[in-house]
Amino acid sequence: MEGQTANPWLIMAINMTVVFAVLILLGVLMEIIHMIDPTKKKKVESAAPVAAAPVAAAPTTVATTNDEKVVAAIVGAVVAMGYSSEQIASIRPTATSAQWRFDGRLSGRN
Known part of the structure; x- marks a missing residue:
């Protein structure tokens, strides 16, 4: 060796x-x-910047109160999945895309 x-x-x-x-x-x-990286998106600089006219802020109304029955159903579903009611921080609506709404409407046609 x-x-x-x-x-x-x-x-x-x-x-x-x-x-x-x-x-x-x-x-x-x-x-x-x-x-x-050739797939990285390049920053496109515009030749002439467009001056935006000042837009008055439109008052938006956001529903801050939840229907108590809806909240109870959501909490019940989350608790049924194994979480405790103390682990739920907040319940708030999210924006749903148009495609999801359309799919939901079509699935109800069966």
């Missing part, structure tokens, strides 16, 4: 050096790819 080593510490040091060198090279390669 001339020319070979059986020292486990030396083998471990060589293996760890190789692994970390490859990881560093992969990190550098990822940074280079990130800098020259």
Whole structure:
């Protein structure tokens, strides 16, 4: 076995050096790819900035009160899923996209 080593510490040091060198090279390669990414959206600068006319702020009305029956149903559903009523921080409506509304309307036609 001339020319070979059986020292486990030396083998471990060589293996760890190789692994970390490859990881560093992969990190550098990822940074280079990130800098020259062809799929990144470019910022488009307009030639002439458009001056927007001041718009009067329209008063918006947001329903801040929840129907008690709806709140009770939501809390009951969340508790049925395994959460306690103390874990519920707030219940508020979210904006629903037109596609979801359309899909919901179509699913009711069965």
